Amino acid sequence: MIVHLTVFAFVVGMAVSVTDGDLNGRLNPHFPSIKNPFVAFFEWFGDLGMFCGRLIWAAFTPPYEIREFTHQFDELGSKSLPLVALAGAATGVVLTLSTRDSLIRFGAKSFLPAVIVFSIIKESGPIITALVLSGRAAAGIGAELSAMKVTEQIDAMEASAVNPYKFLVVTRVLACMLMLPLLTLVTDFFGVAMGWVASTLTEPVSLQLFLHAGFKSVHIETSYRRR
Numbered sequence: 001m002i003v004h005l006t007v008f009a010f011v012v013g014m015a016v017s018v019t020d021g022d023l024n025g026r027l028n029p030h031f032p033s034i035k036n037p038f039v040a041f042f043e044w045f046g047d048l049g050m051f052c053g054r055l056i057w058a059a060f061t062p063p064y065e066i067r068e069f070t071h072q073f074d075e076l077g078s079k080s081l082p083l084v085a086l087a088g089a090a091t092g093v094v095l096t097l098s099t100r101d102s103l104i105r106f107g108a109k110s111f112l113p114a115v116i117v118f119s120i121i122k123e124s125g126p127i128i129t130a131l132v133l134s135g136r137a138a139a140g141i142g143a144e145l146s147a148m149k150v151t152e153q154i155d156a157m158e159a160s161a162v163n164p165y166k167f168l169v170v171t172r173v174l175a176c177m178l179m180l181p182l183l184t185l186v187t188d189f190f191g192v193a194m195g196w197v198a199s200t201l202t203e204p205v206s207l208q209l210f211l212h213a214g215f216k217s218v219h220i221e222t223s224y225r226r227r
Helices: 002-018 020-027 035-060 066-105 109-150 153-159 164-202 207-215
Strands: none
Touching: 035 164, 066 109, 066 164, 109 153, 109 164, 109 207, 153 164, 164 207
């Protein structure tokens, strides 16, 4: 049902975005109060659908902007690395200190490494990485593209026979998609490491024992459903 509603909204949005003038003329005399929010809602889906379509087409058709993609890959990765590492380390420390007292109260202190490793690797790590990367990358990309639009650099690209979607959009989207798993590993590493440090400062435990107890209960499995 949800899929059907999404497809319906997508199709209607594209139709509304194409027939905007005619629809405005029909709704103006009869429904002036609901015209703007109704049309704007479906227009957004239409614009998003056309944007994604042009993005996919530009991503799979040559020529490919390898040099710009490498630049964006390094720009998004190296400059986001300190923020991601700091966020992961802070998460590991806070999670360790906040969980330790509760586990001690119920006599389950031995499960502290498993709770830290499980929470960071399977839940907190990917979410925090995505939030940090989206905030940092979205702010930088938005400011950069806005400045290029104001200074008419994008119009100059089109006049020079350069596809803006291929040069500006595809390179940044692919760089974000590829950097997110790598930065998630960095977040997990610093989160688990600082969790061990916080636990060791309270009660000394070796790193090998901490990792063994933590990863013993973490299983990364892929289940296949037979039909």
